[in-house]
Amino acid sequence: MEAYKMFTFILSLAITSYVAYATDPNQLQDFCVGVNQPLEGLLVNGLLCKDPMRVNPDDFFFSGLDVAGNTDNPVGFVATTVQASNLGGLNTLGISLARLDFAPYGLNPPHTHPRATEIFTVLEGTFYVGFVTSNPPSGPNKLFAKLIKKGDVFVFPQGLIHFQLNVGNTPAFGISGLSSQNPGVITIANAVFGSQPPISVDVLSKAFQIDDNLVKYLQNQFHLGSY
Structure with missing residues (x-):
């Protein structure tokens, strides 16, 4: 009986650990600056690691998020992303960032990030935001929605369909942090x-x-x- 209890405990611990680490794996070094130069060496998370002796502060630096993106499109929305593909120092660190710009009444259409939870901070404007649960065992999918304004934060759990709508008649924007270096995006209608x-x-x-x-x-x- 004691052996059975120990086996059950270990199995439960293993399952819990698997769930906890179901997103980007933890890095096994201080950093692995991603480059696209075949001579650099080891391939990690889809990018080659720059020689640590040649890494410099610029490998961890990105400039330009102070500039609004062009929202001249049918939905009045554009995202300026900061990921390992354009900021090599993010490679293996499991995070990324995006500036979200909205025209008056612009919409970031219902979409999902299959590999990341998103945390959205409003820097200018007022938004109607929300996400929908995924096929609960009983009852319909539930919408969690809220009107948020400058200085407010809203979280969209990983993989769930969500949206952001600028409800004002002036441009608005915010910053989103994502818990993956490559969160992916699936816009439902597209x-x-x-x-x-x-x-x-x-x-x-x-x-x-x-x-x-x-x-x-x-x-x-x-x-x-x-x-």
């Missing part, structure tokens, strides 16, 4: 109606319970590469 090759009209008309012609219309809109 993925569903804008994939190449397109998803079958039969599949989408049945999934969304809409007419075939409406599916074709939406596919045509998103295949134009609107944003």
Whole structure:
């Protein structure tokens, strides 16, 4: 019986540990500045590590987030990202950053980050934000939404569909921190109606319970590469 209890405890601990470390793995060195030069050496997290003896302060520096992004697009939104791809010092550290700019009434459409939790800080403007739970065992998916303003913070759990809408008639922006060096982004409408090759009209008309012609219309809109 004691052996069984010990086995159960170890199994539970292993499962807990697996869940706790299901995001980016911890680095095994101080840093691994990512570069795209084949002669540098070891490949870690998809990027080659720069020789530590040649690393300098600029490898941990990014400039430009004081400049607003161009929101001249159908949804009035643009993200300026800071990831390992443009800030090599972030490689293996498990974090990234983005400046989110919104035109008046601009929208960051419903989307997910498959590999990261996001924490959004409002620096200017007022936003309606929210996320939706993922198929709870009983009842419908629940929306958690709130109106937030300058100085407020809102968290979007990893993998859940979420959005941000500027509810004001002036430009607005904020900063998002993400718990992965490569969080990924899946914009729902783009993925569903804008994939190449397109998803079958039969599949989408049945999934969304809409007419075939409406599916074709939406596919045509998103295949134009609107944003």
